[in-house]
């Protein structure tokens with residue numbers, strides 16, 4: 681069992697950190713708004729720190745899930761940031777959806793201190809975090825990924841390494857591009873149905889029932 685920290689108890693981080701406790705890990709949490717961290721420890725046990733550095737001291741792995749690139753820089757490199765107190769040989773795992781550039785930048789900054797950095801954005805939404813079934817897409821050194829993987833499996837159903845630093849964020853971008861394309865296609869379809877003045881609800885009900893059974897395809901093909 682690992683001695684870990686979790687930075688950022690938002691919609692995603694709050695339940696993810698809870699799964700770490702349920703899987704037997706010792707968890708210290710940091711949240712910018714302290715009240716959320718105190719609520720979390722009331723519900724889950726564990727400890728609270730008032731700065732990222734305070735939470736990250738002497739930990740095996742420090743997990744993080746904040747908003748964006750700037751937030752991530754603030755909790756790692758800023759005043760009281762995690763990198764100032766993490767020990768050499770420890771691992772920082774970032775679950776924020778951020779850029780590949782910041783992942784590569786922090787990988788290099790961490791390496792100067794002997795810290796490993798894994799970019800590990802997630803998909804699956806709040807329900808995936810609450811139910812511990814997230815998909816985690818990772819970039820970074822294989823050895824460090826393999827060390828952190830069993831701990832990430834506390835909340836991840838699929839935890840995979842894509843390649844070197846930044847490639848987890850690039851994989852998440854692929855995921856977002858695909859979702860964006862699907863949403864766009866559905867919008868076009870609904871718009872077409874509205875313009876054609878057919879009943880959108882009936883059409884959606886029909887097309888969401890999936891493809892016809894094999895026999896019906898054959899019948900359709902014969903027609």
Ligand SMILES: NC(=O)c1ccc[n+]([C@@H]2O[C@H](COP(=O)([O-])OP(=O)(O)OC[C@H]3O[C@@H](n4cnc5c(N)ncnc54)[C@H](OP(=O)(O)O)[C@@H]3O)[C@@H](O)[C@H]2O)c1
Nearest residue numbers: 688689690691692693712713746747751754776777805806
């Ligand atoms: N929500 C989803 O369905 C979902 C799904 C997949 C991926 N994601 C990604 O996961 C990440 C977190 O999303 P979320 O929905 O959990 O966001 P959220 O509910 O807004 O939580 C953001 C967390 O980051 C903290 N934070 C933000 N800026 C900070 C700063 N400068 N310094 C310290 N802490 C800071 C917030 O602290 P406070 O409590 O003080 O505000 C909060 O704990 C994002 O990158 C998002 O794109 C979200």
